[in-house]
Amino acid sequence: MMFVRSRVLRSATVWKQLDVCSRFTVGRQTRYKSTDASEDEVKHFQELAPTWWDTDGSQRILHKMNLARLDFIQRTLRNQIKIQDPEVYVPGFNYKEFLPDYVCDNIRREVQGSIEAGLSGRQEMSVLDVGCGGGILSESLARLKWVKKVQGIDLTRECIMVAKEHAKKDPMLEGKVDYECKALEDVTGQFDIITCMEMLEHVDVPSEILRHCWSRLNPDGGILFLSTINRDLISWFTTIFVGENVLKVVPKGTHHLSKYINSKEILAWFNDHYDGQFRLLDLKGTMYLPMQGWVEHNCSDIGNYSMAIQRLK
């Protein structure tokens, strides 16, 4: 049965129902890779690979985005830490309005120290970065003291080669990060953290990526971090009209509105497939503003967004 895959089919309703697999032939064997990327997407990123680590080059927006998404990831993880030490005073009210600054600073320092101790005290975490590109996020995660190792995968071979070469420049990354050019469905093992940043809007069947991420998440609290773009006029205006054609800060042809995915669609998909097995830890809209960089806002139904979903069982 031929699956018809066209951009028109990727409307909201179809996205939820279609389990469309991309099909390609290797020799005489026809293989289905549900987590595949189309040739034009891979070709696009092949061409960008050489300048991936030029922070003023084609990927400069991803480099700027990296600061904000690391904050999102670390804040989400810190919020998972419950302060056990009775000596640490955790105010139950907005103490900053009632207490002098020096007291507030002490409280903040004590709480922060206890959270860091909590994070460091936990077993180091294993991370899978899906669609890692040249490794911008993979490297940042690998440098965190509570991360044991980052496995970065991508279907663009040139990106993986760039990622490997760049990681060699930092001895601190020795043994902390590993890259492979492979499809998600070929990844074995389970991970405490899986990141899927700015790649869902580039794949043929995003639900397949989510499904394969889920099955590789540690069932005892593993966290999936996503960032992608809502399918709306403002997203088209900011990310394509302004981003690619006016400010030209995003390579032309990077995005296609029809491939964008609404945060509501992702949550509906998780409710349909894993009802009662997951917890939404955080969902924030994010927007790039030239003078400020990437800023968070609470309108996660418009434009870019970041999402953290925890697997409970």
Ligand SMILES: CC(C)=CCC/C(C)=C/CC/C(C)=C/CC/C(C)=C/CC/C(C)=C/CC/C(C)=C/Cc1cc(C(=O)O)cc(O)c1O
């Ligand atoms: C609360 C809310 C959303 C209100 C909306 C109201 C409104 C109309 C807001 C418009 C905001 C505004 C005035 C914007 C000005 C124009 C502007 C600064 C647009 C930003 C352009 C831009 C940098 C978009 C980012 C696109 C993006 C998602 C980049 C990440 C990225 C990068 C790359 C790459 O570099 O190769 C590849 C990718 O796949 C990416 O996702």
Ligand SMILES: C[S@@+](CC[C@H](N)C(=O)[O-])C[C@H]1O[C@@H](n2cnc3c(N)ncnc32)[C@H](O)[C@@H]1O
């Ligand atoms: C915009 S880049 C994002 C890179 C990285 N996640 C980051 O945010 O810095 C998207 C990456 O996803 C990769 N990609 C697209 N579809 C993929 C798929 N089905 N499986 C694995 N990687 C994919 C592309 O090759 C590209 O490197």
Ligand SMILES: [Mg+2]
């Ligand atoms: Mg993108």
